[in-house]
Amino acid sequence: MSAGDRPGGLPGDSAPGGEAIEIIGLRKAFGANEVLRGIDFHVRAGEVVCVIGPSGSGKSTLLRCVNLLEEPTAGTVRVSGTEVTDPDVDIDAVRRRIGMVFQSFNLFPHLTALGNVAIAQRKVLRRDRAEAERIARENLERVGLADKVDAYPAQLSGGQQQRVAIARALAMGPEVMLFDEPTSALDPELVGDVLGVMRTLAEAGMTMLVVTHEMSFAREVADRVVFMDGGVVVEEGPASRVITDPQHERTRSFLARVLDPAAARVGEGEASDRFRSSDPGA
Amino acid sequence: MTVGTAKAAPAGMSRRRRRQVSLWIQYGIFAVAVVAIALLADWPTLRLNFANWDAARQLFPDIVTVGLRNTAVYTAVGFGIGLVLGLVVALMRLSSVPPYRWFATVYIEVFRGLPLLLIFIFVSVGVPLAFPGKNVPGGAVGQTGVALGVAAAAYMAETIRSGIEAVPRGQLEAARSLGMSYGGAMRSIILPQAFRIIIPPLTNQLVLLCKDSSLVLFLGVTLEQRELTKFGRDLAGQLGNTTPIIVAGICYLIITIPLSLLSRRLEERQRRGQR
DSSP, rough: OGGGGOOOOSOOOOOSSSEEEEEEEEEETTTTTEEEEEEEEEEEOOOEEEEEEETSSHHHHHHHHHTTTSSOOOEEEEEEETTTTTTTTTTHHHTTTTEOOOTTTOOTTOOOOHHHHHHHHHTTSSHHHHHHHHHHHHHHHHOOOOGGTTOOOOSSHHHHHHHHHHHHTTTTSSSSEEEESSTTTTTTTHHHHHHHHHHHHHHHHHHHHHHHHHHHOOOOOOOOEEEEEEEEEEEEEEEEHHHHHSHHHHHHHHHHHHHHHHHHHHHHHHHHHHHSSSOTOO | GGGHHHHHHHTSSSSHHHHHHHHHHHHHHHHHHHHHHHHHHHHHHHHHSSHHHHHHHHHHIIIIIIHOOOOHHHHHHHHHHHHHHHHHHHHHOOOOSSHHHHHHHHHHHHHSSSSHHHHHHIIIIHHHHHHHOOOOHHHHHHHHHHHHHHHHHHHHHHHHHHHHHHHHHHHHHHHHHHTTTHHIIIIIIIHHHHHHHHHHHHHHHHHHHHHHHGGGTTTTOGGGGGHHHHHHHHHHHTTSSSHHHHHHHHHHHHHHHHHHHHHHHHHHHHHOOOO
16 A cells, blocks of 8 residues: 555545554553553544543553554554554554654754655655655645745744644655644644644545544544543543533543633642643653 | 942942952963063073974975875864764664663773773784784774774764754654654654754864874874874974974864864854754
């Protein structure tokens, strides 16, 4: 399955409705600290799934296990049928098909926006410079940054950097996109641009697994929402049901805190403060 | 500067006044020292022995075409070998394979702890003994390059390692997430950033190597292989005059001072966060 056949990278080319991501009995421990305690769920091709939950609930770790940035302690992860957790798998080949967007953007500061989007195409997909740059321009245009191709990351706002990061992932023609709190490091007024790009991507049929604190995005864009707490999936279902009519007490109290932070600050200030701070360990 | 503010000072002097007095005392001691040295020195002899025009004129052009040239060659070869070897040792130091890490640690500690002269002697005497009939290839250039290189590699390895570690972890994760191999990510993403960070310390290393290349005189070199120090010393003996030493020294400064300035400027530019 060569990503090179689909320079635009959209939409996912697995059979519609097939399993894009399957997670079975996933466990991850850092030393004695068990962060994931048996996770089971799946994402169908073309589906948008948002993972929500408090800090330290294991959301980010879960995402990082999907492209093996973290090595699971136990369990199976399959992406488009390829078992990622198989010790013999060519992990670089698998990662090529999984786009990842980080909370802290992680753009390459020594390269321009164009260079950021082109470099992996050239080094990994072996596209020649002209083709890689053409595809890079297409993808930068798609995220609304056609005029910023020659800018270095330091010259871009956080929102623009994150959109370059999305373009960088898209240029590889991924079958699945993972978003790890893509807007948590952004100034509030820049969040909208990034969410807008993600929304367009979702409408175009991209398979997306999104860890986010943006409840309105989850409610409006996600096909399903997964609520995690304490390393387990507490509740999952259609976005409208999980967010507007949660079944579990833990989901309810979490949503109450997130959707009405002012009230939560009065009630249990410490917990909500901890929630608002960024959680790289989550 | 008004003494009128002395109201609060118990000794009758304001703080500013006291600092002025202390500065004048320092200047005074400094000036006395300079004058004393100038008076004690035997200027006519100095001029004859250290700034002898006739002796200086005889050095040219050989001091440049042979001495300066060879110093530059030894330095460049030593720096090249040191950089490559240092990169390898740095990557071993960061490796997840324990024996590599051990080797790198031992290498760094050993070669940082040895006097460079000892390494020169080992390369010229020890290598032929250890590998009978073999010698470091490349004659004086090769031997000097290797001696300077293996020593410099120990320092450079630590510098390169710190440079690599200064690149945020997310950079490697982003590169690997795009499907790059570890090596590919190192080459295209991590090392370009790491080297940008360590260009100032590497330039310093180049200055040190330039000076240390003088140790080649312990290897026994032919006339054409002499670098600045050896050249200056030989001619000082030949002419019975110390001026060649001074000229050789000036030649070193012609290389090292611009390098130091460059390194300082690069450092400043980096501190300002420009590219």
